[in-house]
Amino acid sequence: METLNFLTPELISQAINKIGSPAYVYSRETIEQRCSEVTAFPNAYGLNARYALKANPHLAILKVVESMGLHFDASSEYEVMRCLHAGIPGEKIQLTGQQFPRKHLKEIVAAGVLFNACSLKQIDEFGKVFPGSSLSFRINPGTGSGSNRKTNVGGPSASFGIWHEQTDQVAKIAAKHNLTINRIHSHIGSGSDPEVWKAVTEMTLAQADKFPNVHTVNLGGGFKVARMSSEKSTNLQEVGGFVKTVFINHAKKTGNEYKLEVEPGTYLSANCGSLICDVDDISDTGENGYTFLKLNTGMDTITRPALYASEHPIIIINDNKDSQDYVVCGHCCESGDVFTVDESDTLTTRTLNKAQVGDTVVIEGAGAYCASMSLKNYNSFPTTPQILLDKGELKVIQHPQSLTEMLAPELIPD
Ligand SMILES: Cc1ncc(COP(=O)(O)O)c(C=O)c1O
Numbered sequence: 001m002e003t004l005n006f007l008t009p010e011l012i013s014q015a016i017n018k019i020g021s022p023a024y025v026y027s028r029e030t031i032e033q034r035c036s037e038v039t040a041f042p043n044a045y046g047l048n049a050r051y052a053l054k055a056n057p058h059l060a061i062l063k064v065v066e067s068m069g070l071h072f073d074a075s076s077e078y079e080v081m082r083c084l085h086a087g088i089p090g091e092k093i094q095l096t097g098q099q100f101p102r103k104h105l106k107e108i109v110a111a112g113v114l115f116n117a118c119s120l121k122q123i124d125e126f127g128k129v130f131p132g133s134s135l136s137f138r139i140n141p142g143t144g145s146g147s148n149r150k151t152n153v154g155g156p157s158a159s160f161g162i163w164h165e166q167t168d169q170v171a172k173i174a175a176k177h178n179l180t181i182n183r184i185h186s187h188i189g190s191g192s193d194p195e196v197w198k199a200v201t202e203m204t205l206a207q208a209d210k211f212p213n214v215h216t217v218n219l220g221g222g223f224k225v226a227r228m229s230s231e232k233s234t235n236l237q238e239v240g241g242f243v244k245t246v247f248i249n250h251a252k253k254t255g256n257e258y259k260l261e262v263e264p265g266t267y268l269s270a271n272c273g274s275l276i277c278d279v280d281d282i283s284d285t286g287e288n289g290y291t292f293l294k295l296n297t298g299m300d301t302i303t304r305p306a307l308y309a310s311e312h313p314i315i316i317i318n319d320n321k322d323s324q325d326y327v328v329c330g331h332c333c334e335s336g337d338v339f340t341v342d343e344s345d346t347l348t349t350r351t352l353n354k355a356q357v358g359d360t361v362v363i364e365g366a367g368a369y370c371a372s373m374s375l376k377n378y379n380s381f382p383t384t385p386q387i388l389l390d391k392g393e394l395k396v397i398q399h400p401q402s403l404t405e406m407l408a409p410e411l412i413p414d
Pocket residue numbers: 052055073096153187189190220221222223263264265266267
């Protein structure tokens with residue numbers, strides 16, 4: 001059975017009294033610990049750690065992360081604007097976006113934001129608007145690691161970055177606009193396979209050597225984080241020590257000493273957030289069927305199980321010594337709104353404390369790609385409120401969405 005990460009039964013009751021159920025709670029202390037682990041990543045010639053804010057872009061979380069000395073990687077111009085709105089200086093932000101900015105490009109560049117081109121077209125577009133400037137580009141290293149097709153962002157089936165065999169075209173387009181390539185970025189997914197890290201690090205360093213002004217090599221992307229007790233998190237000291245050796249050996253051979261950047265999202269936030277909810281209903285499909293535990297939350301709030309077949313710890317907050325096997329479902333009218341699926345996306349059961357309607361439930365590992373990736377307002381359920389646990393105090397950082405707020409942008413024409 002899984003256990004609570006940082007919440008206690010007392011804190012859970014306080015949170016429910018404060019804001020109701022469901023509610024996200026984030027632990028400032030845990031975020032700070034994770035930030036410290038990331039900024040201690042071993043390196044040979046300097047380190048800059050970025051937070052990939054797509055994992056959890058709440059303004060309050062950004063401020064905590066910034067206070068720990070990290071910089072940021074934004075995946076759209078709007079994420080950049082969010083950082084600027086939070087008061088984060090432009091120089092600390094890098095934009096690595098699938099879509100070239102259409103609205104805020106000039107404003108962003110004027111603020112000092114770094115541009116990381118993700119395609120040949122993006123380099124050309126950037127060069128047309130800002131000839132003579134500097135930028136980096138993202139390589140698709142030709143291999144990737146991640147637990148499934150939807151989280152693996154390298155290799156021939158991934159559209160992210162410039163294919164590693166096309167980097168000679170980068171130099172040509174850059175020359176056309178008098179651009180300087182001063183940083184290089186590659187992203188391998190969210191796995192922790194050391195062989196993939198080794199191959200990608202060596203390949204990225206070799207690519208960097210082709211561009212004489214490159215001073216920083218960004219091995220962007222995630223480190224595997226264990227949400228379930230059966231999983232294993234990446235050991236940053238181990239992977240980092242290994243990456244450091246590759247950098248040192250490379251420098252010995254070539255004389256090129258590159259600064260390292262890393263940019264995890266999940267690692268910094270996944271286990272820093274928990275979702276409090278409760279059992280709304282219990283039903284079954286007879287002797288040969290299943291018992292369903294239906295929650296007052298679902299894929300509108302945590303989409304990962306439906307999208308990636310991801311597993312999250314589910315904890316029933318009661319003292320029941322008896323257990324039962326449940327299929328745990330969300331409240332949306334979708335057969336895919338189920339929290340208990342296995343890796344192959346097959347319906348499965350989870351052994352949990354025997355539950356009653358009204359029992360409080362905590363879904364752990366809910367700090368990354370949960371609030372940010374939710375199917376907001378599906379079935380017209382309001383957006384789930386959020387709380388930051390800060391030195392024992394529960395501070396509301398997102399109030400519950402009212403019906404008026406939900407309906408405000410919708411217009412009925414005359
Ligand atoms: C460019 C870039 N950097 C960093 C990340 C962070 O990855 P994770 O949240 O798995 O740590 C991603 C995720 O897809 C990404 O696309």
